[in-house]
Amino acid sequence: MTKRAEILRAVSEAATVFADSPSGARTSFDIIGAVAARNIPLLFRPLDKLWGAFITVNDEERGIIVTTKLGLPVQRFTLAHELGHLLLGHQTSLDKTIGFAGRNAPTSRPPQEAAADTFASELLAPKRLLRASAKRHGWTRDKLHQPGNIYQLSLRLGISYQAACWALVTSDVLTRQQADRLQATSVKDLKRALAPTGSITNSWADVWALTEADSETFLEAGSDDLFAVRVQDHASAGYVWRLVDANAETEIVDERAPDLDHAYGARSGRVVYVRFRAPGVHQLVFEHIRPWNRAVLARIEIDIDGHGKERDGWARRTKCEVLEQVA
Numbered sequence: 146m147t148k149r150a151e152i153l154r155a156v157s158e159a160a161t162v163f164a165d166s167p168s169g170a171r172t173s174f175d176i177i178g179a180v181a182a183r184n185i186p187l188l189f190r191p192l193d194k195l196w197g198a199f200i201t202v203n204d205e206e207r208g209i210i211v212t213t214k215l216g217l218p219v220q221r222f223t224l225a226h227e228l229g230h231l232l233l234g235h236q237t238s239l240d241k242t243i244g245f246a247g248r249n250a251p252t253s254r255p256p257q258e259a260a261a262d263t264f265a266s267e268l269l270a271p272k273r274l275l276r277a278s279a280k281r282h283g284w285t286r287d288k289l290h291q292p293g294n295i296y297q298l299s300l301r302l303g304i305s306y307q308a309a310c311w312a313l314v315t316s317d318v319l320t321r322q323q324a325d326r327l328q329a330t331s332v333k334d335l336k337r338a339l340a341p342t343g344s345i346t347n348s349w350a351d352v353w354a355l356t357e358a359d360s361e362t363f364l365e366a367g368s369d370d371l372f373a374v375r376v377q378d379h380a381s382a383g384y385v386w387r388l389v390d391a392n393a394e395t396e397i398v399d400e401r402a403p404d405l406d407h408a409y410g411a412r413s414g415r416v417v418y419v420r421f422r423a424p425g426v427h428q429l430v431f432e433h434i435r436p437w438n439r440a441v442l443a444r445i446e447i448d449i450d451g452h453g454k455e456r457d458g459w460a461r462r463t464k465c466e467v468l469e470q471v472a
C-alpha cells in the first residue's frame with residue numbers, strides 16, 4: 146500500500162470511530178471511552194523510554210500501553226495514535242515519541258507512523274470539533290492565527306498546542322509555514338500572560354480563559370489547572386457576578402479588574418482566578434445577581450473533569466467501573 150493510501154485509510158477510519166462515539170457536552174473527543182467501548186486492553190505505566198506502545202501477539206492478543214510520565218494532552222494523543230495502529234491492522238509498535246503533524250508529517254516519517262499520527266489528529270481534532278469551539282468563542286480564521294486563541298482551542302480539544310497548530314493546517318486555517326512558525330511559540334509564555342505571578346503552582350498546569358461562552362460545556366482539565374473566568378458586571382443596575390460554591394472545593398486564587406471603567410453606567414470587566422482544591426469532577430457555577438434580592442440575570446455553568454492525567458494501572462474510569470461491580 147502506498148503512503149498516501151495508508152493516510153487516506155487512517156482519515157476514513159478516524160471518521161468512522163468519531164461518528165460512532167457520543168459527544169454530549171464534551172468539547173474534546175472521549176478517547177478513553179472509545180477504547181473502552183471496543184474492549185481493548187489498556188494500561189498506563191511509568192515508561193521512561195516510550196510514550197506508548199501497541200502490542201500484538203499472533204494477531205490475536207492486542208493491547209495498548211501509554212506512559213504516565215507525560216501530561217494529559219500528550220497521553221490522549223498517544224492513546225489515539227496506538228488505537229490507530231490497532232484499527233489499521235499494524236504490527237507491534239514501540240513509540241519513543243509521537244508526531245503531532247498528522248498528515249502534514251515530514252516525508253521521513255515511516256508510513257505506518259504517519260498513518261497512526263494522522264488517525265490521532267483526525268480523531269481528536271476533526272473539523273467538526275474545531276468548528277464547534279471556534280463558533281462558540283467567536284474565533285474567526287484571523288483570530289485562529291493568534292497563539293493565545295490556538296492555546297485555548299488546544300485546551301478545549303484536549304490536545305497539545307503543537308497538535309492544535311497542525312490540526313489548523315489540516316482544516317485549511319493555517320499554512321504549513323504558519324504552523325511551523327506558530328508551534329515554536331512558548332506555551333509557558335502564553336500561560337504567564339493569562340495568570341497573575343505565582344498563581345501557576347505546577348509547570349504542567351494549564352490556564353483556561355473562560356467566559357460565558359463556555360457555559361454548558363464539559364471540559365477535561367488537569368488537577369492543578371487555573372481557570373481565569375472573565376465576567377462583566379452590570380454594575381449600574383446593581384448586578385455582580387458571584388461564584389456559587391456548591392461543594393466548597395472551589396478556591397478563588399485572585400481577582401483582577403484589567404479594564405475597569407469608572408464611567409457612570411459602564412460595564413466593568415473582571416477576571417476571577419479559580420482552582421479546585423481536590424481532584425474530581427466539578428461544577429463551576431457563577432451567577433450574575435443582585436446581592437440584596439438575589440435576582441439572577443445570568444448564569445455560567447461549566448462541568449469540569451479535573452482528574453488530569455491517567456495514573457499507573459488501568460484507566461481511571463475502568464478502575465471505577467470495576468469497583469462498582471465488586472461493591
Ligand SMILES: [Zn+2]
Pocket residue numbers: 226230238239240257258261
Ligand atoms: Zn506508532
